[in-house]
Amino acid sequence: MPTLTDPVAQLREAGLRVTRPRLAVIEALGRHPHADVDSIADAARAELGTVSTQAIYDVLKAFTSVGLVRRIEPAGSPARFELRVGDNHHHVVCRSCGAIADVDCAHGSAPCLTASDDHGFSIDEAEVTYWGICPDCSASTTTTVRQIPEGTP
Structure with missing residues:
Protein backbone atom coordinates (compact mmCIF):
# COMPACT_ATOMS: atom_id res chain seq x y z
CA MET A 1 0.00 0.00 0.00
CA PRO A 2 1.40 3.43 -0.90
CA THR A 3 2.41 5.63 1.97
CA LEU A 4 1.42 9.25 2.18
CA THR A 5 4.53 11.01 3.34
CA ASP A 6 3.35 14.44 2.22
CA PRO A 7 -0.10 14.72 0.59
CA VAL A 8 0.37 18.48 0.08
CA ALA A 9 3.54 17.84 -1.94
CA GLN A 10 1.79 15.07 -3.91
CA LEU A 11 -1.02 17.42 -4.90
CA ARG A 12 1.39 20.18 -5.89
CA GLU A 13 3.62 17.80 -7.87
CA ALA A 14 0.52 16.67 -9.75
CA GLY A 15 -0.25 20.31 -10.60
CA LEU A 16 -3.33 20.46 -8.39
CA ARG A 17 -4.33 23.17 -5.98
CA VAL A 18 -4.28 22.09 -2.35
CA THR A 19 -7.78 22.21 -0.89
CA ARG A 20 -9.27 20.69 2.23
CA PRO A 21 -11.55 18.31 0.26
CA ARG A 22 -8.59 17.13 -1.86
CA LEU A 23 -6.49 16.53 1.24
CA ALA A 24 -9.37 14.68 2.92
CA VAL A 25 -9.86 12.44 -0.13
CA ILE A 26 -6.17 11.61 -0.61
CA GLU A 27 -5.81 10.85 3.10
CA ALA A 28 -8.95 8.67 3.04
CA LEU A 29 -7.50 6.70 0.12
CA GLY A 30 -4.23 6.30 2.01
CA ARG A 31 -6.15 4.70 4.89
CA HIS A 32 -8.69 2.78 2.75
CA PRO A 33 -7.33 1.51 -0.56
CA HIS A 34 -9.95 0.26 -3.04
CA ALA A 35 -12.62 2.46 -1.45
CA ASP A 36 -15.83 3.35 -3.25
CA VAL A 37 -17.16 6.91 -3.50
CA ASP A 38 -19.54 6.51 -0.55
CA SER A 39 -16.75 5.28 1.73
CA ILE A 40 -14.46 8.09 0.61
CA ALA A 41 -17.24 10.65 1.17
CA ASP A 42 -17.92 9.27 4.66
CA ALA A 43 -14.24 9.50 5.57
CA ALA A 44 -13.98 13.04 4.17
CA ARG A 45 -17.10 14.13 6.05
CA ALA A 46 -15.71 12.69 9.28
CA GLU A 47 -12.71 14.97 8.82
CA LEU A 48 -14.31 18.06 7.27
CA GLY A 49 -17.82 18.03 8.68
CA THR A 50 -19.60 18.60 5.39
CA VAL A 51 -18.66 18.01 1.78
CA SER A 52 -20.99 17.18 -1.09
CA THR A 53 -20.86 13.87 -2.88
CA GLN A 54 -20.44 15.83 -6.12
CA ALA A 55 -17.31 17.46 -4.67
CA ILE A 56 -15.90 13.99 -3.94
CA TYR A 57 -16.63 12.91 -7.53
CA ASP A 58 -14.93 16.08 -8.80
CA VAL A 59 -11.84 15.47 -6.67
CA LEU A 60 -11.61 11.84 -7.79
CA LYS A 61 -12.00 12.87 -11.43
CA ALA A 62 -9.19 15.41 -11.05
CA PHE A 63 -6.97 12.86 -9.29
CA THR A 64 -7.63 10.23 -11.95
CA SER A 65 -6.98 12.71 -14.78
CA VAL A 66 -3.49 13.55 -13.50
CA GLY A 67 -2.63 9.94 -12.63
CA LEU A 68 -2.63 10.44 -8.87
CA VAL A 69 -5.40 7.85 -8.40
CA ARG A 70 -6.39 4.72 -10.28
CA ARG A 71 -10.05 3.83 -10.82
CA ILE A 72 -10.97 0.15 -11.01
CA GLU A 73 -14.39 -1.35 -11.66
CA PRO A 74 -14.68 -5.02 -10.74
CA ALA A 75 -17.75 -6.59 -12.36
CA GLY A 76 -20.86 -6.12 -10.23
CA SER A 77 -19.16 -3.57 -7.99
CA PRO A 78 -19.19 0.22 -7.88
CA ALA A 79 -16.05 2.00 -9.03
CA ARG A 80 -13.19 1.77 -6.54
CA PHE A 81 -10.21 4.05 -6.21
CA GLU A 82 -6.63 3.51 -5.10
CA LEU A 83 -3.39 5.45 -4.77
CA ARG A 84 -1.23 2.66 -6.16
CA VAL A 85 -0.62 3.81 -9.71
CA GLY A 86 2.08 3.47 -12.34
Whole structure:
Protein backbone atom coordinates (compact mmCIF):
# COMPACT_ATOMS: atom_id res chain seq x y z
CA MET A 1 0.00 0.00 0.00
CA PRO A 2 1.40 3.43 -0.90
CA THR A 3 2.41 5.63 1.97
CA LEU A 4 1.42 9.25 2.18
CA THR A 5 4.53 11.01 3.34
CA ASP A 6 3.35 14.44 2.22
CA PRO A 7 -0.10 14.72 0.59
CA VAL A 8 0.37 18.48 0.08
CA ALA A 9 3.54 17.84 -1.94
CA GLN A 10 1.79 15.07 -3.91
CA LEU A 11 -1.02 17.42 -4.90
CA ARG A 12 1.39 20.18 -5.89
CA GLU A 13 3.62 17.80 -7.87
CA ALA A 14 0.52 16.67 -9.75
CA GLY A 15 -0.25 20.31 -10.60
CA LEU A 16 -3.33 20.46 -8.39
CA ARG A 17 -4.33 23.17 -5.98
CA VAL A 18 -4.28 22.09 -2.35
CA THR A 19 -7.78 22.21 -0.89
CA ARG A 20 -9.27 20.69 2.23
CA PRO A 21 -11.55 18.31 0.26
CA ARG A 22 -8.59 17.13 -1.86
CA LEU A 23 -6.49 16.53 1.24
CA ALA A 24 -9.37 14.68 2.92
CA VAL A 25 -9.86 12.44 -0.13
CA ILE A 26 -6.17 11.61 -0.61
CA GLU A 27 -5.81 10.85 3.10
CA ALA A 28 -8.95 8.67 3.04
CA LEU A 29 -7.50 6.70 0.12
CA GLY A 30 -4.23 6.30 2.01
CA ARG A 31 -6.15 4.70 4.89
CA HIS A 32 -8.69 2.78 2.75
CA PRO A 33 -7.33 1.51 -0.56
CA HIS A 34 -9.95 0.26 -3.04
CA ALA A 35 -12.62 2.46 -1.45
CA ASP A 36 -15.83 3.35 -3.25
CA VAL A 37 -17.16 6.91 -3.50
CA ASP A 38 -19.54 6.51 -0.55
CA SER A 39 -16.75 5.28 1.73
CA ILE A 40 -14.46 8.09 0.61
CA ALA A 41 -17.24 10.65 1.17
CA ASP A 42 -17.92 9.27 4.66
CA ALA A 43 -14.24 9.50 5.57
CA ALA A 44 -13.98 13.04 4.17
CA ARG A 45 -17.10 14.13 6.05
CA ALA A 46 -15.71 12.69 9.28
CA GLU A 47 -12.71 14.97 8.82
CA LEU A 48 -14.31 18.06 7.27
CA GLY A 49 -17.82 18.03 8.68
CA THR A 50 -19.60 18.60 5.39
CA VAL A 51 -18.66 18.01 1.78
CA SER A 52 -20.99 17.18 -1.09
CA THR A 53 -20.86 13.87 -2.88
CA GLN A 54 -20.44 15.83 -6.12
CA ALA A 55 -17.31 17.46 -4.67
CA ILE A 56 -15.90 13.99 -3.94
CA TYR A 57 -16.63 12.91 -7.53
CA ASP A 58 -14.93 16.08 -8.80
CA VAL A 59 -11.84 15.47 -6.67
CA LEU A 60 -11.61 11.84 -7.79
CA LYS A 61 -12.00 12.87 -11.43
CA ALA A 62 -9.19 15.41 -11.05
CA PHE A 63 -6.97 12.86 -9.29
CA THR A 64 -7.63 10.23 -11.95
CA SER A 65 -6.98 12.71 -14.78
CA VAL A 66 -3.49 13.55 -13.50
CA GLY A 67 -2.63 9.94 -12.63
CA LEU A 68 -2.63 10.44 -8.87
CA VAL A 69 -5.40 7.85 -8.40
CA ARG A 70 -6.39 4.72 -10.28
CA ARG A 71 -10.05 3.83 -10.82
CA ILE A 72 -10.97 0.15 -11.01
CA GLU A 73 -14.39 -1.35 -11.66
CA PRO A 74 -14.68 -5.02 -10.74
CA ALA A 75 -17.75 -6.59 -12.36
CA GLY A 76 -20.86 -6.12 -10.23
CA SER A 77 -19.16 -3.57 -7.99
CA PRO A 78 -19.19 0.22 -7.88
CA ALA A 79 -16.05 2.00 -9.03
CA ARG A 80 -13.19 1.77 -6.54
CA PHE A 81 -10.21 4.05 -6.21
CA GLU A 82 -6.63 3.51 -5.10
CA LEU A 83 -3.39 5.45 -4.77
CA ARG A 84 -1.23 2.66 -6.16
CA VAL A 85 -0.62 3.81 -9.71
CA GLY A 86 2.08 3.47 -12.34
CA ASP A 87 2.91 -0.16 -11.80
CA ASN A 88 1.59 -3.29 -13.39
CA HIS A 89 -0.45 -4.72 -10.52
CA HIS A 90 -3.75 -6.54 -10.63
CA HIS A 91 -6.53 -7.35 -8.15
CA VAL A 92 -8.18 -10.30 -6.46
CA VAL A 93 -11.85 -9.90 -5.49
CA CYS A 94 -13.87 -11.97 -3.04
CA ARG A 95 -17.06 -13.29 -4.62
CA SER A 96 -18.75 -13.34 -1.22
CA CYS A 97 -17.97 -10.04 0.56
CA GLY A 98 -16.39 -8.00 -2.25
CA ALA A 99 -13.03 -7.50 -0.49
CA ILE A 100 -10.28 -6.43 -2.89
CA ALA A 101 -6.53 -6.93 -2.58
CA ASP A 102 -3.60 -6.01 -4.80
CA VAL A 103 -1.73 -8.74 -6.66
CA ASP A 104 1.66 -7.98 -8.15
CA CYS A 105 2.11 -9.07 -11.75
CA ALA A 106 3.66 -12.52 -11.93
CA HIS A 107 5.95 -11.33 -14.72
CA GLY A 108 7.07 -8.14 -13.02
CA SER A 109 6.67 -6.12 -16.20
CA ALA A 110 3.78 -5.44 -18.49
CA PRO A 111 3.62 -8.47 -20.79
CA CYS A 112 -0.16 -8.28 -20.73
CA LEU A 113 0.12 -5.00 -22.66
CA THR A 114 1.33 -6.97 -25.65
CA ALA A 115 -1.94 -8.36 -26.97
CA SER A 116 -1.99 -11.27 -29.39
CA ASP A 117 -3.95 -8.95 -31.71
CA ASP A 118 -4.29 -5.27 -30.80
CA HIS A 119 -6.77 -4.59 -33.65
CA GLY A 120 -4.96 -1.32 -34.29
CA PHE A 121 -5.44 -0.02 -30.74
CA SER A 122 -2.66 1.75 -28.91
CA ILE A 123 -2.86 -0.26 -25.68
CA ASP A 124 -1.72 1.52 -22.51
CA GLU A 125 -3.32 -0.54 -19.76
CA ALA A 126 -4.52 -4.06 -19.09
CA GLU A 127 -6.67 -5.18 -16.18
CA VAL A 128 -6.48 -8.65 -14.73
CA THR A 129 -8.97 -9.54 -12.03
CA TYR A 130 -8.76 -12.75 -10.08
CA TRP A 131 -11.97 -13.93 -8.40
CA GLY A 132 -12.31 -16.23 -5.41
CA ILE A 133 -13.27 -16.41 -1.76
CA CYS A 134 -11.22 -14.46 0.79
CA PRO A 135 -9.81 -16.15 3.91
CA ASP A 136 -12.41 -14.53 6.22
CA CYS A 137 -15.34 -15.75 4.11
CA SER A 138 -13.72 -19.18 3.68
CA ALA A 139 -13.36 -19.50 7.46
CA SER A 140 -16.96 -18.52 8.12
CA THR A 141 -18.47 -20.74 5.43
CA THR A 142 -19.16 -24.34 6.13
CA THR A 143 -18.65 -26.57 3.16
CA THR A 144 -21.30 -29.18 2.64
CA VAL A 145 -20.19 -32.20 0.67
CA ARG A 146 -23.08 -33.78 -1.12
CA GLN A 147 -23.07 -37.54 -0.64
CA ILE A 148 -24.04 -39.60 -3.68
CA PRO A 149 -25.34 -43.10 -2.89
CA GLU A 150 -23.30 -45.93 -4.33
CA GLY A 151 -24.64 -47.32 -7.57
CA THR A 152 -26.19 -44.00 -8.63
CA PRO A 153 -25.17 -43.04 -12.17
